[in-house]
């Protein structure tokens with residue numbers, strides 16, 4: 001018998017298989033007496049660096065702080081200066097842009113490709129100005145936004161490449177990055193991770209990380225995240241408190257070994273949707289061969305999205321929208337509201353995210369596809 005309800009995401013269900021390991025991890029921290037920093041944070045940093053293929057990892061408080069700290073560190077190092085511009089996809093979560101403006105840098109919004117919904121790497125030149133000193137590429141929806149065009153564009157202009165890898169832990173780009181590996185988080189000069197509970201590997205609260213193979217950047221980020229201090233009671237920067245909580249580090253250590261299985265499960269669900277959704281009005285996301293996305297979201301495009309969504313809701317299918325209002329149209333960024341970004345605005349009006357988490361089985365995805373195929377306007 002078919003189920004009657006297909007929730008978009010339920011974090012209790014996501015974490016249930018890990019409950020015993022999470023409990024043990026938290027108890028280890030409680031017993032250790034080390035509640036800031038310490039061996040769980042050190043071990044997590046080593047394990048994430050190894051999983052990413054970078055020399056260094058610095059655990060931090062959340063994904064937004066991870067991106068902020070990267071930009072602030074480059075400014076502290078003299079590699080970027082306040083007022084420099086950063087190319088960023090206009091179709092992204094607002095945190096990408098908040099990090100740029102918080103550091104005193106200027107976002108230059110670039111269009112996304114209408115089908116990949118990620119940075120259109122063939123159009124970078126159109127948005128480039130001589131003030132641009134860095135690219136913040138965002139692997140949105142789990143799809144690597146890095147290719148030979150982006151790599152060559154950045155290299156020929158001497159731009160720093162920073163990855164917003166909040167949604168794409170475990171994904172692989174079609175070409176190797178500057179460190180010789182294809183893994184997202186190792187492609188550019190530095191990368192930011194988020195372990196917000198809804199991400200593919202989620203903590204039980206806020207958590208994030210910075211990865212890099214640049215020793216100076218790693219030590220600058222670490223100092224900035226710890227009051228600007230390079231050793232105890234010695235402050236070289238006017239820093240912050242943006243440290244990773246060791247309980248979250250221990251929780252993440254319980255989940256990180258299952259990263260490959262998590263990616264495979266999401267790819268299997270995406271493959272079911274790709275095979276089974278046949279409605280002529282629905283544009284499905286591009287699937288590469290081999291599939292390199294880790295499907296943080298499975299995002300279809302539907303004209304008349306809002307009535308389609310309401311209908312799915314009436315059939316018990318939970319959905320979400322990532323994102324209905326792009327950053328440059330948010331009230332806090334009214335100064336960018338006039339930027340012409342037709343592709344981004346089209347996406348904001350048509351994108352719809354289908355369930356793709358551990359709450360959804362392949363049979364559920366088949367049933368959801370059936371429901372979608374039955375839609376009539």
Ligand SMILES: *Cc1c(COP(=O)(O)O)cnc(C)c1O
Pocket residue numbers: 062063064065092093095096138140164166167193194195196206207208
């Ligand atoms: C979640 C997310 C962030 C921010 O991470 P937090 O841990 O929530 O601060 C940044 N960028 C993108 C693309 C995200 O999805």
